[in-house]
Amino acid sequence: MATDTNHGSSLAFSSGGVSGTITAELTGIGSGMASPAIIEEVGDGLGIRSSWIDPDDDIDSEGFEETMVFTFDRVVQLDFITFGDVDSDDDWTISVNGTTVNSQSDPFYFSNYFSNIWADTFTVSAFRDGLLGLNADDSFTIQSFGASVVPLPAAAWFLLTAVGGLFGGRWLRGSRGAAAA
Structure with a gap:
């Protein structure tokens, strides 16, 4: 069994000339009173533990709406995201440069959904209301993501x-x- 690793509310990364920070955020009613969201590294990827209400380490929005924010040190070309612990009823929201897409694609290729894939930040969120009209028990992790230095x-x-x-x-x-x- 894999051991969970607690990274606090942010995690720095660097690979192939691309570096930045991953941050866990909570939104919704009462989120301001919650303890800070914690990024958890589990066997199938990175997730969020939001509070005592939601001890689960997936991105699932139990208790509060959970968002993972990827911020880069410079503008990069966004390539893909792969998800872990995905069920058939999981859906997620991905936002880049003010444009938001609801999806179930795994892997998620940015070029299939966004016309401008150069950015210095993107977000991945799960919400309680079943974004695609499916069962509202979203529960997934981020296994990997790809971004390239803009030539x-x-x-x-x-x-x-x-x-x-x-x-x-x-x-x-x-x-x-x-x-x-």
């Missing part, structure tokens, strides 16, 4: 090359004038 756009390389060409041309003209004198 310097081709237009920026073109601009740098053009500026370099201008300075190179001035340098060549300057050296020719000195040689002729």
Whole structure:
């Protein structure tokens, strides 16, 4: 049996040039009076333990609405999320750049749902009301997510090359004038 690891209300990560923080948040009636949400690492992924009302370590919104916030140190390209401990009646809400999608896709590929997948934050939430009209007993974890460093756009390389060409041309003209004198 896997041992649960308590990470407090936030967890730092870094891999492949992508780094940031994962934070657990609670919303809903009475959430301001609750003890801070705790990120729990269990055998099937990361979950949230929200209070004594909800000792479960999945993202399940028992007691309070639970949200896991992924914040990156810079803008990244969001690739995918995989979920753990998923049942057929689980559904989740994913938000990026002010756009929200309700889904049951596992793995969840950002490019299938969002037109702009460059962001510095995204959230994954479970709510008590059965978002897709299904049974309201959501209970899942985040197994993994993929994000890539955003490459310097081709237009920026073109601009740098053009500026370099201008300075190179001035340098060549300057050296020719000195040689002729």
